[in-house]
Amino acid sequence: MQPRPRDTIRINDLLLIVPLLTGSVWPKPPGQAVLQPVLISLSIPHNISSTATTDDLSHTINYSFLCSLLRDSLNEKIPPLGTLENLSTRIFDLLLSRSSSDAPSLTEARLRVVQPRAPLNCKAIGVESRATTSSGSRWSTGYVKHFCEDLECSTIIGVNACEREERQIVRVNISIERWDSGLQRESWVDFRFMTRELHAKIQKTSYQTLEALTSYIAETALRHLSTDRTEQIQSPPLVTVRAAKPSAIVFASSSEIEICRTYSDYPESFIQGMEPGQNPTSDMATHTVALALGSNLGDRFYNIELALRLLETPEAFLGTKDATIAVVDTSFMYESAPMYVTDQPSFINCACMIETNLPPVALLKVLKLVETTVGRVPSIRNGPRAVDLDIILYDDAVIDTRGNPRKELDDLDGELVIPHPRLIEREFVLRPLNDMVPDFMHPLLHQSVSTLLAVLDIPADTTPMHKVIPFPQRPLPTDYTFPHSVAVVPPTLTHWTFPSSPRPTQKIAGPRTSKTRVMATLNATPDSFSDGATHNTLPTALEYAQNAVVAGASILDVGGYSTRPGAVFVSTQEEISRVGPCIAAIRTANAQLPISIDTFRPEVARAAILAGANCINDVYSFTGQESYPFPRTGSAAGGCMSDMKSIALEFAVPVILMHSRGDAGTNKDYEMYRYAGAGQEVLEGVRIELGAKVDFIVKGRGGVRRWFVIVDPGVGFSKTLEGNLEVLRDASAITADCHVGSGRDRCRNALAGYPQLIGASRKSFLGVILEQGGGRKTEPQERGWATAAAVACAVQQGAAVVRVHDTREMVDVVQVASALWERDVTDAT
Ligand SMILES: *[C@@H]1O[C@H](CO)[C@@H](O)[C@H](O)[C@H]1NC(C)=O
Ligand SMILES: *[C@@H]1O[C@H](CO)[C@@H](O)[C@H](O)[C@H]1NC(C)=O
Ligand SMILES: *[C@@H]1O[C@H](CO)[C@@H](O)[C@H](O)[C@H]1NC(C)=O
Ligand SMILES: *[C@@H]1O[C@H](CO)[C@@H](O)[C@H](O)[C@H]1NC(C)=O
16 A cells, blocks of 8 residues: 655635535525535645656646536536535545546545535534545545534623623634544534524523533533434544633633533433433422521421421322422521511521422422411511521522512512522522522522622621521420421520621631630540549539539530540440430539530430430541541441431431541641641641531431531641641631632532531640640640630630630630630621
């Protein structure tokens, strides 16, 4: 075989007018051809060496001859051609067929056929192909590329709010390349249809990034190309999308993205996807819906918990087994003064995400029935109510059932307007929504929830919204009746209030400030390093608890199994027998005091709650001792996790989730987070590792309500001295609304906005500091003053709770530190 010539002879953009059946700007009835201009470019590999040396034209390909061959054979008088593909076939026949006597003897040709301004909305479409022939056989194509240039669309695109206010032009080039199916019928591309569809679809999008838009265009084009599963697997076309946003950058003519995609890049949509032709949104599909919940009558926390539990049993209301509703995420809980009517009790507001197969109107019916069951008293509009449920978002649907003339927004009785029309003016709806889906785009305003919240105009005289954590009453009163078929909802004992975090985009000077509460620690462990086991008898325990309350502690933490490195193993039974009687005795003496059980064992947590505890404090965040590194996916997180989760959910108790890496003394290397910057890697490690666990506990079916979660960075656990100081010094960064991770894993801080507990009391790293530089060795009990310094720092960092041993002294420290640093967030600007 001859080597392939390195030289090429070209004819560029030969203009011909040919009768074509398709592609005209104004379509004709089928079968009627229209004369249309096409530009033909040829490129032919040919060794010009002999012509070059002899300077004799007879040795080369006479391009003047080629042009007249094409012009004579393809003109107005030829029978109409179906498509550009038919035209390409005809040209290859002319050039490469041996049968025709006047054909030049070529073995290879590349051809580009362009039809300018063919479909509306784009500059040109065309087909590029390469055909070869070997002696005796008919020519065949080895490569075909269909393309369309400068499809012009206007759409909402951009990250900045100002960019999203109006549409801007996006220009798109699309090409579709195939290697072995040639110019056959199956691989034709109907650009008129495809560009029309793409144009309409792109207009409706509202992506933030060109990246997302190009990916969407590539997927839509692939979807358009084939419904044939064998083709998807055997000879998939490659789609290249190049999109430019000419108005993006003031000093450059445009910004552009180019991507190449094929079916396997969209595994969800193709290959393993639906059978061709099947409607992907059949009636039983799952929808994601955001609901707002509010209550301002009676036991408001009880009402909301009951509403959520009833909501998950829609079959009880609809009489059908097919209806499903699952709560998959919750917001923080907020207390706020009512917005429109001011002389009534303050509102509790929160929001949740549910997954349901119910259509909007059926869902609305369930919500109304839940409201009635919980005991909504229909009274003055916006007046007191036991519970109020509203559909805020339903997928990204836009729904208005009001018909014409439209009902007033204030009197929607039975009608649905989605997204909720008052969403953008109500902080008590936007803020909880922002806790769960800050990046969700409002389908009509094309702005994200976090942007809408940031630009919300909150009048200066509005009562600020506070975050609240409710504590249930435990044990249940003996005469307690609960007339519903769902798991018993406990009445509320008390609730804690914290300032709500500042607006997401608002930067305030210094750390967030809040009223810090004191957690007194009671070790029911004979080997406890912290108090020398002096409380291991009921009378001393009772006395300790009483003193702590008098001193000003807000909660008592009872533990029966030390987590200190090298602590003696304690069996579950032993742990229960240490904490159970102790908690029961303290509960009997003090009905009002929140008591947390410090354990990582589900059995112990359950027994302690039944004995009277109403909070779980778990140093392993429900993943058990052996859980480092935490598996992000799958059931590998173990039974411990799901048991603790269901106990927390069932008993509706707050949970304190701590960062640790298994054994307290080990796993101190945070090198992998070095990218976060020097002095930030431990902080970053805590945010990412604890964030993954908290997400696992809060999100998805059977998740713990977000408003019950307090996070603890785990000072003194799996961290070096420097690491402990780093976390303590900058603790407010643990729960900041910032981004974490790097590269593809970069995402919002999962711990953003959670109240934080800091427990540095008597820890050994304080002892190490005291000992450094020739200082003295200290026993834990001797580290009170050292603890005071750490507690002052925790208050300055805005900790919601500090866990201490020397309650009376530390209450004093907290009071003075609070006076020093506690400012209202609004004063800090
Ligand atoms: C081109 O032709 C010349 C002379 O006929 C020959 O020497 C040379 O090898 C050819 N080159 C290729 C790449 O075929
Ligand atoms: C090239 O083709 C043109 C048009 O067919 C013809 O007039 C001319 O004589 C040809 N030249 C040579 C050298 O073959
Ligand atoms: C176009 O090509 C197809 C497939 O190669 C063929 O079946 C059809 O008859 C052609 N139509 C015209 C008008 O040339
Ligand atoms: C599309 O292709 C045309 C012609 O090649 C080119 O001028 C234009 O810049 C391309 N547009 C984009 C967005 O790549």
